[in-house]
Amino acid sequence: MRYLVSLLFVFSLFSCETKPDYTFSSVEISPVFIDSLSIRAIEPINENMVWFAADKGRVGVIDGDTPRLANIKYGDSLLHFRSIASTKEAIFVLSIANPAVLYKIGVDGAKATNIEEVYTEKGENVFYDSMKFWNEKEGIAVGDPINGCLSIIITRDGGNHWNKLDCSNLPSAEKGEAAFAASNSNIAVYDNQVWIATGGKRARVLHSANKGENWEIFETPIIQGKAMTGIYSIDFYDAKTGIIFGGDWENKKLNEGNKAVTKDGGKTWKLIANGKEPGYRSSVKYVPETEGQGIVAIGSPGISVSGDGGKSWNEISKEGFFAIEFVNDSVAFASGNNRISKLLFKK
Template identity: 75%
Template sequence: MRFILILFTALSLISCEEKTEIEFSSVEITPVFIDSLSIRAMQPLDENRVWFAADKGKVGLIDGDTPKLAIIKYGDSLLHFRSIATTKEAVFVLSISNPAVLYKIGFNGTEATNIEEVYNEKGDNVFYDSMKFWNENEGIAIGDPVENCMSIIITRDGGNTWKKMRCENLPKVENGEAAFAASNSNIAIFGDNAWVATGGRKSRVMHTADKGITWEIYDTPIVQGKAMTGIFSIDFLDETNGIIFGGNWEDKPFNEGNKAMTKDGGKTWKLIANGKEPGYRSSVKFVPGTQGQGIVAVGSPGISFSGDGGKNWKELSKEGFFAVEFVNDSVAFASGNNRISKLSFRK
């Protein structure tokens, strides 16, 4: 009896660990917003609503067929936004370049209620890349170095105030190491963790397990050494399993050393599908509810999909986008030049 019980338990554990491949045969691409903008930052609320922040100072909520838009100026200048994050009661947008200005937009679930400036940073090398929230109170934004560390600002009060971390508390960066403001996705959040992907002449992953109080940094096998090489996007399934994606922006078909996965929380990374399609991509996401088997990566060359955890990939579309954000296991929004589209994946 004991033998049978032990055998049954062992078989149960094995079956629980099995992961079934999934299959997307096609993707239906439906434009939901057209404008003469470069849109690299967006945050869906549900299948019909998505916030976005773009260049030319434009920020908006696409609500079904209704775009609710605003233009934000700083003095006489139009700001350019590539970072966005949301909480239940607010939307945050952060501009690139000098000055970096972070705005909190109140949101009542239907309409924007007010807008206020909550952070401002001036300097020749100031350039913020992406932003995420751990919870309703604590959030983080990442930017290029202005000293010998990445620029990191953190809020602990729901985004009302933001404080920049001192370099003495952060890993030092190499000369020419920075980050890419390509898709608001060089930060990944899970639990109390945050992972930050760098690129350029050095391409590594920074990690905090305590919401930004302490940090480590780890090497990756991603192609690096030039200004436009490295990790462009990072995503984590849980505390241990993650993926990084990028490549060489100046040689987009190049598909060696441009995608890798970790099983130990980012300490070590192993290349996947090396020397196989796809090449450069600027945004990667695990498909919700697929136990890490479904992965979608988008970039200006097109949309790629893996149904077996990154081992093999296929092209679903040649239509190019900068960023992708999932709503559920079959619907996502993608943004690019002049448009936001809804992606409906078909099995």
């Protein structure tokens, strides 16, 4: 009898265990940089340093309270940047539209030591959207379709040289399918894998398990069919757990068919909080160290958070941003019109 009582006591202890609470109740927003720019690409280095790439040719780093800025021209034209990525030795920025120019900026802390043009592509339909690195040597950037497939360039030597994949090695893009340069987040990487989200007339996810050597494509239930519908952002917490977010830019309040999760590495997607807030968001990120339960989605309408893997959401700020990148489980940087801010999330 005493043994049975002991077992019941132990069982009751375990049954009373509660899951960690990953829900943020508020956010403290502190501007760290203000300028007349549209900033859609940020790359935090630590809690006090963030690089950015913006329109009007502006690239820079905010080091504490100190901004270091540069204007980049191609010929007589100021380039517009919406893609940024980093390795330990360099920052990479990639311009939209024609010509697309990718620069490697050597860095020493918060100082740029040199800048080098490492890739240029010209053409009427050239438009690059986002960029990520798997490791110190291998990186990938994606752009809108040309000749029937997404434009994908890859480096294997630390960003010194980039090669464009041939359409014969990629899934075909359908008419009206493209990618959104909204927040440098329609690419997600984890280990050797990469996922690329599309929008417009189709909203699908391209996937490679071997750093771009082979590709497959998956359907999603995200709203599609018009030029401004589809997936605007994708993120993966691990090899299996991912989220896609977007909606209809022309109807930002629409909250049906705009957010979905996967538990099998992107093969299948299930809508979450369908018909419930939030509506359109341009950037979504898993919160680090939250077991895939903490999520933040931001966009011009505001900041929304989930602590249960996307099942339920709360709006904690109406301040609008384009992009968000986390430094740790409570600190992130966000960028938008005319500013970069540091975000301190609180439970």
